[in-house]
Structure formats: structure tokens, C-alpha cells
Amino acid sequence: MERPRGSGKWRLIVRDGVDEATGRPRRRSFTFHARGLDAARRRARELIVATDLAPAIAGVSVADVVTEYLSHLEARGGAPRTLAEHQRILSSTIAPAIGKVALEDLTPRHLDHLYRSLSQRGLSPASVRRYHALLSASLNQAVRWGWLMANPCLRATLPRERPRELSVPSPEDVSRVLQGCAEGVGSIAPHPLLGMLVRLAVVTGARRGELCALTWPDVDEERIRIGASVFTIKGELGIKEPKSGRSREVRISTSTSEDVEEWRAQRHKAALDAGVEVLEDGYVLSPELDGSAPWNPDTAGAAMRRLCDALGLDEMHLHSLRHFAATQLLAGGIPARDVADLLGHADPGLTLRVYAHATEEHQRAAAEVLEAALPRVTAR
Numbered sequence: 001m002e003r004p005r006g007s008g009k010w011r012l013i014v015r016d017g018v019d020e021a022t023g024r025p026r027r028r029s030f031t032f033h034a035r036g037l038d039a040a041r042r043r044a045r046e047l048i049v050a051t052d053l054a055p056a057i058a059g060v061s062v063a064d065v066v067t068e069y070l071s072h073l074e075a076r077g078g079a080p081r082t083l084a085e086h087q088r089i090l091s092s093t094i095a096p097a098i099g100k101v102a103l104e105d106l107t108p109r110h111l112d113h114l115y116r117s118l119s120q121r122g123l124s125p126a127s128v129r130r131y132h133a134l135l136s137a138s139l140n141q142a143v144r145w146g147w148l149m150a151n152p153c154l155r156a157t158l159p160r161e162r163p164r165e166l167s168v169p170s171p172e173d174v175s176r177v178l179q180g181c182a183e184g185v186g187s188i189a190p191h192p193l194l195g196m197l198v199r200l201a202v203v204t205g206a207r208r209g210e211l212c213a214l215t216w217p218d219v220d221e222e223r224i225r226i227g228a229s230v231f232t233i234k235g236e237l238g239i240k241e242p243k244s245g246r247s248r249e250v251r252i253s254t255s256t257s258e259d260v261e262e263w264r265a266q267r268h269k270a271a272l273d274a275g276v277e278v279l280e281d282g283y284v285l286s287p288e289l290d291g292s293a294p295w296n297p298d299t300a301g302a303a304m305r306r307l308c309d310a311l312g313l314d315e316m317h318l319h320s321l322r323h324f325a326a327t328q329l330l331a332g333g334i335p336a337r338d339v340a341d342l343l344g345h346a347d348p349g350l351t352l353r354v355y356a357h358a359t360e361e362h363q364r365a366a367a368e369v370l371e372a373a374l375p376r377v378t379a380r
Helices: 037-053 062-075 080-098 108-120 127-144 173-182 192-202 208-212 256-274 296-312 320-329 334-344 349-352 356-373
Strands: 002-004 009-018 025-033 223-226 229-233 236-240 248-251
Touching: 009 037, 025 037, 062 080, 062 127, 080 108, 080 127, 080 229, 080 236, 173 192, 173 296, 173 320, 192 208, 192 223, 192 256, 192 320, 208 229, 208 296, 223 229, 223 349, 229 296, 248 334, 320 334, 334 349, 334 356
Parallel strands: none
Antiparallel strands: 002 009, 009 025, 223 248, 229 236
């Protein structure tokens, strides 16, 4: 697309859509000065962005690009559940709406119209932004492949996302849930398996899939190693890496260690009474007496939902326990870096952004300490 025209002079030729009268591709050219190929390429990109031109491979559509990107993502080890959700977004929304649009013809206006229509259909700003994230990532990859010179998503207009207040249970709410697991509530029978999951969620701050993936070798007297996560796609269970892509260890108290050992003893006794041999590397939270299969995270979430509904805790769910752990730690003065490590956040800034409200009480206490340290000066 670039070729030298004398000393320091370059010409950029780009496609500019199709002539409606003749059906032939339109082309535009620009002549400019630049010293060296790298400088010329930078100047060419600036010209294309400034003039809203984006050369693309002929015949490639938006749906083609997203499909290719998903294949690329899968080859690089993308999370199966994420890939399944991306494929759903492509099939249900992107393909019908703008899938047939040629890559060279895609403009921010197409995207604005799509996002506006999604909002009108009742999708939340956060959901619309997830659709945008998939398109933007796909088109960014197209730029890297040389299919595009600029990503139209950079100039699209996204719906405003209002800050969402987290629903964080109180210690009293958590205590009621644990009691409900132990004793039952109304027509809901006691649920020891859910009770153990709730305890582990509170003391580790782990995600439900990570907890369901715990095996007995992951647990010792002082720590729990979180190195996998259970996921579900169309009812089928699978095991993948944690969301952060790396394993982590969470130290536990003596009391928690004793609770886990008591749970292990109970499971062994139940298996022995049933004549079942327990697997030494079985799952800690398993619906099977031998520990051969992990608990389905969706099933665990549904059990938690039924219990919380019975207790009148309408806003509480399993993920609330992760919020509870994080807010308690931050409010107690634990550094954000340590809380991020425990939660599996790669960026402590994310931890602070999500749980900023949890540090308010701690900040007020800090303000009082500083105020007390300020010398009092009285006017004479």
C-alpha cells in the first residue's frame, strides 16, 4: 500500500469502498514525506485514522473476522466457557445484525446502531460493553493481521455504565446461612455439603468453580492451594485453570483446618458405612461418597439460592461470599496487594476499584489518627 516516490516522498493508496454506479472498488491516494519505512508506516496509519479509511481484505465480513478471532483464541488456550459465551454472542447477535457487513465498509455508525438497538432491547450497559469487547478484540486482531489499518470500535459510542453497588452480606447474614446449612430452614433440609462450601468461600475468598475443583491433596494443615476451576457448558463439567491463569495458596487458621479435617472424617465414615472406598485424591466438595466427581458449580449456586430465599436474604448468593471476604479484609486494614493475591486478582488496582467502599471505615479511622497527631495551636 506504500511505495517510495523519490527521496523521502511516499504514496499511500487505500481502498475507499465501492463505486455504486460502476460496482468497482474506489481508491484514494496520499503523497507525503517521511524518512524511512517505519516513519512512513506511522504517517500512513495517522492518515488513515484521520480520514476514516480502513483498507481490508476483499470479501472478508465482520462475522468472518470474529470467527477467525475465536479460532485464534481457542488455539491460544482460551477458557472454554469464555469461548462458548463469545460464540453465543456471535451467533445470536453480531452475525444477524452486522455479520454480513464487509470489513472494509464497517464504520463506527454500524456499531453505534447495534449498541443502541441492544440497549433498546433491554440489555444493561454492562452487557452491551461485553458485546463491544468481543468486537473490539476481534478487530484489534484484524489490525495485527494486516486486515485493517484502524479499529472502528475505537470511535464507537458506548452506553454509560452506572457504578454498581455490590451486595455484601453482613457477618450476621453469613452466620444465618451457616446455621441454615447445619439445621435446615422450613422445608429445606440440612445441607452439610453446602455448609462446607460456604465456610471455605468465606475463609478463602475463592470463586465457586475454584472451590468445587479442590481435591484433598490441595489441602493441608496450614494452607489451601487453588490451582483449578470447574466450569459447565450445556450441563457438561470440565476443569480449567483459575480465572487468573495461575495457581495461588491461601493460608488458613487452625480452626478452619480442624473444620476441614472433621469434614474429611465425616465423608470417610459415610463412605465406610456405604461400603465405598474413598479416593485419596478425590474432590473435597463432591456429591459422590468416594469423591470421584466435583460438585457442579451451577448446582451449588442453585442450592445456595434456595436457602437464601428461604432465609429472606434476597440479594445474597455464592459470589456474595467472595465480596464478604474481600470487604472484611480491606476494612480490617489488610493491604490491597495481599487481598488481591488471596482473591486471585492480578491487579491490586482492580481490587481497590471493586471494593473501594470497604476501605471507607478504615480511611475514616486513618483520618482520625492523623487528626490526633496534628499539634493544636491556639491563638494568643
